[in-house]
Each structure stands twice: as structure tokens, then as C-alpha cells.
Amino acid sequence: MAHALTIDAVSHWFGSNKVLNNLNLQISDGQIVAVVGPSGCGKSTLLRAILGTHPPKAGEIRAAGQRVTRPSRAVGIVYQHYALYDFLTAQENVAFGLKLDQTNMAFRTFQFFQWQKLKEQHLQQASEFLCKVGLEKAIHSYPHEMSGGMRQRVAIAQAMIMRPKILLLDEPFGALDESTRTELQMMLLHFYQENLDAREKGEDPPYTILIVTHELNEALYVADRVIGLSQYHADGANGATIVYDRPCPVFHPDDPRDFGRFVEQREELRKAVFDTEENKQHEQYITYWSERQQAESAVS
Amino acid sequence: MIRQPIQFSTKIGISTVAILASLATYEMLARHQSNINPKQTTVPSLLQFGEGFHEITEANDKGETWLGQDLVATFGRLAVGLGLGVVLSVVIGVAMGAYPWVEALFAPPVLFLAKIPPTAMLAVYFVLFGTEGEMFVAMVGLSVFFTLAQSVYSAAKKDVTDHVVYKAYSLGASSPEVIFEVLWKQILPRVIEAIRLQIGPAMVFLIAAEYVVGDVGFGYRIRIQGRRMNFDVVYIYLVILGASGLGLDWLLNCTRRKLCPWFGE
Numbered sequence: 001m002a003h004a005l006t007i008d009a010v011s012h013w014f015g016s017n018k019v020l021n022n023l024n025l026q027i028s029d030g031q032i033v034a035v036v037g038p039s040g041c042g043k044s045t046l047l048r049a050i051l052g053t054h055p056p057k058a059g060e061i062r063a064a065g066q067r068v069t070r071p072s073r074a075v076g077i078v079y080q081h082y083a084l085y086d087f088l089t090a091q092e093n094v095a096f097g098l099k100l101d102q103t104n105m106a107f108r109t110f111q112f113f114q115w116q117k118l119k120e121q122h123l124q125q126a127s128e129f130l131c132k133v134g135l136e137k138a139i140h141s142y143p144h145e146m147s148g149g150m151r152q153r154v155a156i157a158q159a160m161i162m163r164p165k166i167l168l169l170d171e172p173f174g175a176l177d178e179s180t181r182t183e184l185q186m187m188l189l190h191f192y193q194e195n196l197d198a199r200e201k202g203e204d205p206p207y208t209i210l211i212v213t214h215e216l217n218e219a220l221y222v223a224d225r226v227i228g229l230s231q232y233h234a235d236g237a238n239g240a241t242i243v244y245d246r247p248c249p250v251f252h253p254d255d256p257r258d259f260g261r262f263v264e265q266r267e268e269l270r271k272a273v274f275d276t277e278e279n280k281q282h283e284q285y286i287t288y289w290s291e292r293q294q295a296e297s298a299v300s
Numbered sequence: 301m302i303r304q305p306i307q308f309s310t311k312i313g314i315s316t317v318a319i320l321a322s323l324a325t326y327e328m329l330a331r332h333q334s335n336i337n338p339k340q341t342t343v344p345s346l347l348q349f350g351e352g353f354h355e356i357t358e359a360n361d362k363g364e365t366w367l368g369q370d371l372v373a374t375f376g377r378l379a380v381g382l383g384l385g386v387v388l389s390v391v392i393g394v395a396m397g398a399y400p401w402v403e404a405l406f407a408p409p410v411l412f413l414a415k416i417p418p419t420a421m422l423a424v425y426f427v428l429f430g431t432e433g434e435m436f437v438a439m440v441g442l443s444v445f446f447t448l449a450q451s452v453y454s455a456a457k458k459d460v461t462d463h464v465v466y467k468a469y470s471l472g473a474s475s476p477e478v479i480f481e482v483l484w485k486q487i488l489p490r491v492i493e494a495i496r497l498q499i500g501p502a503m504v505f506l507i508a509a510e511y512v513v514g515d516v517g518f519g520y521r522i523r524i525q526g527r528r529m530n531f532d533v534v535y536i537y538l539v540i541l542g543a544s545g546l547g548l549d550w551l552l553n554c555t556r557r558k559l560c561p562w563f564g565e
Contacts, residue, residue, distance in 0.1 A: 162472070
């Protein structure tokens with residue numbers, strides 16, 4: 001199975017402050033992986049390293065096989081506070097990446113009429129994607145005319161239309177109210193369902209997502225795999241590392257929103273990642289690949 | 301209640317009354333002065349303004365008028381000086397906001413020189429650029445440059461977050477595209493606002509310089525006619541200056557609304 005993201009022995013520090021300690025992780029195409037961890041454990045540092053804006057001091061990160069040294073098309077990002085382009089409408093925001101990816105300044109200047117034709121196609125594609133995330137009525141609205149939830153949908157559409165090898169969601173629903181948050185969680189379940197449908201047809205799953213969140217329920221509800229990053233482990237003085245990596249129950253969009261399905265796992269996750277007193281033998285919680293192998297053998 | 305809205309028609313009515321009351325008060329004062337001395341022009345009557353206007357628009361042997369000469373001189377200097385100052389400050393300000401090494405190079409002198417009032421620098425400009433036309437252009441350009449570069453730099457740093465820049469790269473942008481497609485478009489309304497705010501001071505510096513060393517231009521004419529107590533000419537020049545300032549302000553406001561509809565009021 002192809003890996004959208006490979007993190008190999010990554011460590012990072014700021015002066016004498018050690019933040020990440022020998023991180024190893026592989027994420028397969030089509031997975032939705034949630035990362036949880038205590039405040040200050042280095043989740044943002046890890047995200048910035050994967051995005052390529054702040055490469056790690058040691059180790060290597062590869063997205064779709066290519067070493068990440070700077071931001072690129074392979075890794076998309078959605079921030080908590082949207083980071084939309086204020087001067088573009090929702091439709092133009094979503095089409096912005098297509099423009100940057102498929103044309104350059106010389107083309108747009110010297111082949112103006114071809115560019116106008118292509119621009120129409122980009123806007124059409126953007127409109128279709130906005131309809132998919134339920135924003136057909138806000139296509140021509142500027143970000144300041146939209147609610148937080150609408151802006152976050154635009155931000156997600158803007159990143160997803162580019163089909164990055166992996167999409168990073170940095171606490172994407174943290175600034176939203178409960179009902180908007182629920183709607184957007186449902187949207188992620190729909191994306192995951194598209195992955196499952198693609199697999200059934202023998203196609204490559206279109207979306208691979210790494211979502212950082214504070215909410216344990218959210219992590220277990222929207223993801224098919226949950227990772228705990230924590231400094232509370234035996235070698236915690238040298239920084240945080242992955243102390244939890246297990247599959248979690250898969251919810252389909254039509255399933256009832258029943259958090260009771262993962263009560264035990266949530267307690268296990270809390271203990272493994274957030275409990276400062278617990279004497280961590282964290283290897284016992286890093287069982288994703290072995291559990292997956294077992295599940296696949298059982299099926300075959 | 302404070303900020304209690306009023307109807308648009310009421311607003312227009314109050315403004316009209318204020319303007320008419322000012323004109324009536326002025327005319328009463330002018331008549332009073334004329335009664336004391338019929339030849340005085342320190343507070344000219346509306347009729348005397350007609351004579352003043354005739355004087356400044358009367359062509360000499362070469363077919364030139366005072367007003368024509370002064371308009372070309374003052375607004376020519378203002379346009380060239382402002383143009384150069386704006387272009388230079390936008391280039392340097394954007395580069396300072398985009399590249400930390402440019403910021404390190406230019407921020408200390410720009411931030412320091414922006415704090416020196418340009419009128420206090422007049423003597424330095426006379427020494428560096430002489431007292432001919434280039435001096436006025438250089439003075440307007442430089443006086444605008446430091447303040448505007450500081451505003452553009454500040455906007456490029458604060459209005460364009462790191463997240464917006466990183467995202468552009470993740471969408472496939474090159475560095476020039478980040479500058480022209482993201483940074484420039486995001487700060488454009490702020491740049492236009494900063495230019496609007498700079499037009500007033502630029503006019504002040506230019507008129508002051510023309511007043512001191514000019515041999516043509518609004519400042520020069522106001523000095524000469526003021527000394528001769530010909531305020532029927534001076535006031536017309538002041539009205540033209542005020543109207544031009546308002547016109548430029550309106551034009552830039554319209555430009556901002558047209559180019560940046562997303563920015564609101």
C-alpha cells in the first residue's frame with residue numbers, strides 16, 4: 001500500500017528546549033488520521049514540519065515519496081482561523097489554487113485570452129466543489145460576508161480541490177459553535193465515505209487527511225486511526241513522541257452519532273496520552289499496523 | 301443619544317445651511333470692511349472675487365495666464381513627486397514586508413527618517429537639490445516616501461499573515477506570485493488609504509517650499525499676492541487648492557472602492 005506520508009526519526013528542538021523526540025509514522029493513502037495531545041506537546045511543530053515551513057532539525061519527512069523541505073502542492077493545509085484570501089470571493093478562493101498550479105504569471109499576462117478561457121473552467125470547477133460542501137448560495141460572497149462555519153467550508157474546499165497527497169487540518173473546528181462543528185464533522189465522514197467507495201471500485205482513494213484536534217470525541221468520531229503525541233513518556237525529557245497509535249471505529253455518514261461506541265477507547269487514549277502520573281510503557285498502545293494486519297488476515 | 305443616525309435629507313439640509321451661513325457671514329464682513337475702506341481687498345466681497353479671477357486668467361503677450369502657469373508648475377511637481385515617491389515606497393515597503401534581509405537593511409533608516417518633519421528638512425533639500433524644479437519634485441517624493449514606505453511595510457507585515465503565505469505556497473505559488481497575487485492584493489486598499497493621507501502633507505510641503513524659494517506655482521503666487529494684500533487672488537488660489545485636495549481624495553476613494561470592493565467602507 002502506498003504511503004501518503006512517511007515520518008522517519010524526526011526530532012526538533014528550539015535551543016535547549018526539546019520538542020519532538022524521534023517520531024516515526026507512516027500514513028497510507030485514503031486514511032483519516034487524528035492527532036491528539038496535551039497543550040505544548042509539539043502538535044503544531046509537527047504540522048509545520050510536515051507542511052515544510054519549519055523542517056525538522058533531525059530526521060526526514062516524505063510526502064508521496066518526495067522529501068519535504070518547503071511547502072509544496074503535495075501537502076495542503078487548513079488552519080483554525082481559515083486564512084482565506086480576503087480579496088477573493090468564495091468561488092475565487094477555491095479556484096485560486098488551480099490558477100497558481102496550472103498557470104504562471106507569464107501565461108496570464110501574455111496569453112491573456114487563453115487564460116480567461118481557462119479561468120472560466122477553474123471557476124466552474126470551484127462552483128461544483130462549493131456545491132459539494134453546501135455553499136452554493138455563497139459562491140460570490142467575500143470571506144467577511146460569511147460565518148465562521150462557511151469560511152471553514154471554503155477553506156476545506158480550497159485545499160481539497162487541489163487533491164494534495166495529504167491534507168493537514170490544524171484544529172479546523174476549534175473556533176466554531178457546536179452545531180457547525182457537527183456539520184463539518186459530517187462533511188469529513190462524507191469524504192471518508194468517498195475513499196471507501198473509491199477503494200471498492202479499485203480506484204485510489206482521493207483524500208488522505210491528518211487532523212489535529214483537542215477534542216477526543218471528535219478524533220475518534222471522524223478518523224479511522226488516532227495518534228497520541230505526548231511528552232508524558234519514559235524519555236519525555238527529550239521531547240514528545242508518539243505514545244498512542246491505534247485504529248478507531250469507522251462511522252459512515254448515515255450512522256447515528258453514537259459516542260458510546262468508543263467510550264473505552266477514549267478512556268484508554270486519555271490515560272495513554274494525557275495522564276501525567278501513569279508510568280507509560282507506550283509500546284503497548286502503538287498497535288495500529290499489527291491490528292490492521294490481523295484484521296486483513298481475518299477478512300482474507 | 302451619541303451616534304443617533306439622522307436621515308440623509310436632514311444631513312444634506314444641515315450641510316447646505318452651514319455653507320450658506322458661512323457665505324452670508326463672509327459677505328456681511330466683506331461689506332462692513334468695504335464700508336470702512338472701499339479699496340480694501342483683505343476681505344474681498346464676492347464681486348471683488350470676480351475681478352481677482354479675471355486677473356489670474358488674463359493672458360499675457362505669450363498667451364500665458366497666472367493660473368495656467370501655476371497649475372502646471374504646482375500640480376506637475378506634485379504629480380511627478382508623488383508618483384516617484386509612491387512607486388519607490390511601495391517597492392521598498394513590500395520588499396521589507398516580504399524579505400527579512402530587506403527589512404533589516406531599510407527599516408532603521410526609513411523608520412528614523414519618517415519621524416523628521418519634511419519642512420524641517422527644507423534647508424537640506426535646498427543644499428542637495430538646489431532651488432529649481434527638481435528640488436520641489438525631490439522634496440515631495442522624499443517627504444512622501446518615508447512615511448508611505450513605513451505604512452506599506454506595516455501593512456505587508458500585519459495584514460498578510462504567515463498562514464496566508466504558507467497556504468499560497470501549498471497551493472503551488474512561486475515567491476513572485478505570493479508577492480503579486482497575495483501580498484500586493486491584500487495591502488492595496490491600505491496603500492490607497494496611505495496615499496490619500498499623504499496628499500495633504502505633500503501639498504503642505506510643496507506650497508511651503510514654493511512660498512520660500514519658488515518663482516512660479518501656487519506657493520509663490522500666494523506669497524507675492526499676499527504681500528500686495530490682493531486677497532481676492534489669494535483666496536481663489538486657496539479655494540482651488542482645497543477643491544483639488546477634495547477632488548483627489550474623492551478620486552482615490554472611488555479607485556479603492558472599484559479595485560477593492562471587498563474592503564468595505
